[in-house]
Amino acid sequence: MSVSGGGGTESLDIMAKRGCDTPIIPDHEVLRMIGRGAFGEVWLARTVTGVYRAVKVIRREDFDNERDFEREFEAIRRYEPISRQHPGLVNVLQVGRDQKASFYYYVMEVADDLHHGEVIEPDTYVAHTFRSALQEGCKVRLDTVAEQGAQLAEALQHLHERNLIHRDVKLSNAIVVHGRAKLADIGLVAALGDRSFVGTEGYVPPEGAGTPAADIFSLGMVLYELATGKDRLDFPDVPSSLRENSQREIWRRINRVVCRACSRRAESRYPCAHDMAEALRGQEVPAKARWPLWAGVAAAVGIILAGVLGARRQAVLDNLSITTEPAGAEVFAGEQRLGVTPLVLEKRPVEGVTYEVMLSGFRNEVIDYSGKSDPRRIIHLVLEDTRFPQPGATWINSLGLEFKPTTTGHRLDLPVQADLFMAFSIEAKRQFEGEIVMQTIRGRPYPIPIVSAREAKAFAEWLQARDQAAGFIGTESTYRAETLQDETLNWPNRALDYDRSKVAISPFLIYVDRPSYGSLVIRSEPAGAEVFDGKGEYLGKTPYEVSRIRSGPVSFELRMAEHRPVYLSETVESNGLLELFARLETGVAVEMGKPWQNSLGRDLAPVGDFLVATTETPRIDYARFCKETGHDEPMEPLYPTPDMHPVHRVSREDAEAFCQWLTSVERNSGDLTARYEYRLPSDVEWSLAAGLPGEKGTTPAARNASIGGVFPWGYEWPPPEGVANLADLSLRRDYEAKHGISDPVIPGPSVILGYDDTFPGLAWVNELQPNRHGLYHVPGNVWEWVSDNFLGGVGTGTSGTIRGGGYTTSSERELLSTYRRSLASNAREDGVGFRYVLARAATPN
The missing domain is CATH 2.60.40 (Immunoglobulin-like)
Structure with missing residues (x-):
């Protein structure tokens, strides 16, 4: 069980091991410890009149010196009367000390119970802090977030007007008392101008704690976590959707407040906490700072x-x-x-x-x-000691490795030693790819691992996970391995002797990159377009502004009803302002999950998270592709085919080239954004379109014919009449007529006995009955390419995969929904064509 305390959270088992003696507090029965942080313990107590209180105990042993211990005690004594002058501050009711036990304490009003409100049961009591509410999945309405944020902002204003600052505003220090939000843990409250660094990572602005602007930044981060459910280190990421549509306007208001309050530049934040409270309640506030009279x-x-x-x-x-x-x-x-x-x-x-x-x-x-x-x-x-890397300063990580500062973060001063790399390989259960070479660096022998880029990357990820677990870096820092060519090494005796023929191996260095941020503004004509990020998560409407966004490549999609979507891709520079503008043209936009008709006039139906062409690709469309691109036309079929018959005798490479052409055509015309692309269906996607459940196996070969007795039309064999264009009696009749054969004993094409679909050859792409997704000719007509190689993987390979059978197929096994046939990916075989899907691009460009 975990409980919230003044400076963080800690399990009760750990507290017990620390040997915290139950304190003796005059006129109070101390019941149990309910929290512990860096600056003391919090106990649940009961007065002689039966009223529950919270008692914070600060022990001398938790401070490095007597001076700091006494300074904090004097600060609490000064703060006691101020705490009772504002409803947004937790009331301090009594301050005292036990000289013999070397601790002081202060008695406060107790937070509501998280589950039972003002009804407190000592054995099950859980303090209602903002942190505990999020941890237990309690949903807080956005209008409640706005009002509670305004209450806390007013409490900060009360402190600032008295030249006091809080210095540690965070989720666990915001509690609910009698249904009202209040600021707690006033042990860190100090006089305005005290710039000693305190606070909690992620809640402290770049310039450090100790100013009203820093308190405003911290409260902004609290509201960000409460409103989005995300960690403060994820800022400024926003949720993909709101819990209630009716809360959207309130969300925009909170988002505007948080973005301004959490600006990296102190002068860009609210000039005072009162203005932040007004903004949270929807009031207009001045854009520039108002200087107080006393200044x-x-x-x-x-x-x-x-x-x-x-x-x-x-x-x-x-x-x-x-x-x-x-x-x-x-x-x-x-x-x-x-x-x-x-x-x-x-x-x-x-x-x-x-x-x-x-x-x-x-x-x-x-x-x-x-x-x-x-x-x-x-x-x-x-100065506050820290394990975190600091810009411009040498840093030692959890394993004692020394990193030197760079312009973007830190770099390992020396190459990784062989012993450490071997320890990684054993712990991570990696197969070693490379060798160890001896070098003389700074006058001593130094064994260096020479490994593949893949192993270097895995080592960097392993080292990052260790340093994060040990508390030496936060989630924002990223490790990367940079492989080096011999001539780039600056160490003495740099001619490394290793065998390059075994595998592509090289030396490498480890870099720790710190994140940088910029600002973003997106505008559109007309305004009011919905903005989505590269993951498809809704961000807001234009004009859309973000005061703090991580630098680097960004991509957005703007959508508006009856307008074509626009895809924007650019780079946010560190400390720069990126301004994007898009003019939306009228038109109809593609939307996953809804039917769509493309520029060729072909219908696509939703299946899963993609759209699939309802027909096989007709000859007329393929002819246009060949004409516009100069691509080789397929060999002349055995029988003349009208334009709406499916194209066949095409290789997988031919089909993929068609999909790339169609993607380019529709992106250029504005019918598609770079978020979407046409391509061949994967093997799994084809199965979904055919109505199959999940299949066992990781490759088409492993899944081949894995479920018996299931056909695209159901469970019957032979198939019901007219369900698919297969090898039937009409095919035999046509063969006999063309060859002048009247004796049925003479061999001819194999057909399904008793089955007649009336099509002796290829049928038009929209003939016969579609399946439940509206797809024609899932079985029969032509075999269809999928993107997977038969033995696994995608891309160019000697053996591709085709599905569904064709108009010459009569085998019961080959017409199973789960049957796959292997065919060379560059083969152009009679009766083999394709249908395409429209899906999100793997790498938007």
């Missing part, structure tokens, strides 16, 4: 003082000191390295400047200094 007064006082100070005093004021705990951190202004802390800058900058403070093993800190109007002369930072 102007302070500036005026500073000017007066500056005018009366002497020259000696002025010289001191011109200095700017930056100190850190611990000392020795590097200070940068852009690309310029200014020195290490403690650092004294002789001249304070006149204009605004951003300083970055870096120390290996600690989080990077950012100082936004506003220039001569900034009253600060000494800036002191308490």
Whole structure:
């Protein structure tokens, strides 16, 4: 069982092992621990009058030094009366300490029970936090999300107006008391301007905690998680659909608020938490910051003082000191390295400047200094140690490997040692492809694994999983292996001696790439087009704006009723703004799951998640393809065929070329976006179209004739009259007439005895009865190509697969729905044609 605490979650078993003694709290019966975090324990208690309370206990042993322990205690004492002045803050009712047991505590109102509301049963009590609600799958209406977010924003405004900041707004610190959202865990609340780094990964903005803007960013991330059900590290990804259509407008409002609140630039966020609350309630708010009156007064006082100070005093004021705990951190202004802390800058900058403070093993800190109007002369930072890689600083991972900073992240300083690679191969149960070579690097022997690109990639994935599990990186960082040619190595004795003839092997390095972000605006004419991402998930309507989106290639589809869809593909640059515009033309758009008629006038029917042509490809369509492309026409059939007979004597390569041509034609005309393509059906898709259930086996050969007694028309043999164009009595009659044979004993084509479909040869593509999907000639007429090779895989191969039988097929086995026949993929055989499907493109272009 897990419970929510002030600084995170921890199982009760783990808590018990830590040996947390039950504290003695005056006038309270302490019942049980209900949570534990980095800054203390939370206990459920009952007063002498029977009222349930939550008691947070902070122990001296959890702090590195006495100073920090006492500082937090004084902060809580100052905060106690403020907590009871606003309904959005959890009321602190009592503060005390036990000197002998070395802890202090504060008593708070208790959160509602997640399942029973204000009715609390001590043995089963689960605190109603935003985190616990999401973990247990409780659905929160979007209008509730907006109102609760507004309540929390108002609570932050109350703190900020009193020059206090929260510093750790997150899901587990937002609770529900008597049905109202409140901010809890006030142990981190500090005075405005305290820039020591605290908080929780993902909730802290790039510039760090310690400002009202940082609190607003954190609350935005909370609302993002609550509204979407996604993790904050997934931001700005959005859900594919809403739970209720009636909530769509509220979702747009929340989305706009979250995007602004979570902007990477502090000045782009809401100027105050009150404005964020107003926006959540649908009110218009100003676009620019409103400077508080006290800021102007302070500036005026500073000017007066500056005018009366002497020259000696002025010289001191011109200095700017930056100190850190611990000392020795590097200070940068852009690309310029200014020195290490403690650092004294002789001249304070006149204009605004951003300083970055870096120390290996600690989080990077950012100082936004506003220039001569900034009253600060000494800036002191308490650096927080971290396992996460920090930009510009050397990083040590969970295995002790040293990574050097690069422009995009970090790179392993030395090649992977053989022992580590061998450990990976054994643990991951991989077959080793390569060899080990000895090199002299930095004056000592160094065994280097020389492996295939596939094994290098697998090693990078394994190392990423280990570092994530150990808490050294987040889900946003990605590892990649980059193979190197010998001439690119910069190590001494770089002439590597290994056998290239065995397999394509090479040395490799490991890179850790950190994500970068930009902004996006999509507009359309007319406006109001629905925007979908590359996965088909609904994002919103144009004009669509995202203030924070991961850099790199992006693709979107714009859809609007009675208009042709538009596919947009571009690249978001790091820290850049990508603006996309599309003009939608009137027309009818293809939609998976609904019937469709393409530009050739052929009907396609929905089957599963694709559309399949209701007929085999007719000769008239193939003739147009050959004329427009110069492709070889099929050999003249044995019998003349009208235009609506199926084309046959085509290879699989011919059929694939036709599909590529038709895709290109309809993309160029605007009938298709790059999201869709025509292609041959896969073997499994053909089975679905034929009405088969799932079949055992991973290849067409393994699935061949796997289900006996099932035919495309049902379970009867011979087939009922007129269900398919097969080898029948009319074929025999035609043969006898053409060859002047009247004796039935003389050999001729094999036919199904007693069956007559009246077609001696090929039938038109839309003759006879369709199946339940509306598809004609699933059995018979011509054999049909599928994309799979007979022995598995796709693409060019010596042995392709055909399905369904043809007008000369009489074998009971060959007419089973599960029968496959092997045929060379480049063969052009009589009676072999194809039908195509329309599906999502594997790689949109």
